[in-house]
Amino acid sequence: MKIALASDHAGFPLKAALLVNLKGLGHEVSDLGTASADKPVDYPDFAEKAAKAVLSGAARRAIVVCGSGVGACVAANKIKGIRAGLCHDTYSAHQGVEHDDINVLCLGARIIGQSLAFEIASAFPEAEFSGEERHKRRVEKINRLEAGK
Helix, strand or coil: CEEEEEECCCCHHHHHHHHHHHHHCCCEEEECCCCCCCCCCCHHHHHHHHHHHHHHCCCCEEEEEECCCHHHHHHHHCCCCCCEEECCCHHHHHHHHHHHCCCEEEEECCCCCHHHHHHHHHHHHHCCCCCCHHHHHHHHHHHHHHCCC
16 A cells, blocks of 8 residues: 655654554555654644645555654644544554544554554554445545535
């Protein structure tokens, strides 16, 4: 799967490890920055890059890493067409896709360890939206909220 991967400085070490791990699983991963943990940068800039990669079709899904994952999730969800989920367990990562059709996974580098992040990041692209009527109905309601209706 084509996956866009981005982080701020706090998420950089975990993003770097995820890049290697995801490529090792056979995914085509685009690293959208940041390039270092040494220079402070703003997570909304990188959440936007990853979200726009999904919307443009350059990636099917995206993973964004910041310190807690919260800021990246808030920022990504401000972009029309993005359904980002903050997931710190594998169940939420696959269930978020299956039931809520999330297309961006947000992770907190200061919250979870590398091994768990690998498991979560593996569960996310493996999942598919169920297409069940109740889930489609709920996602449509989310779309109406996003449209201000």
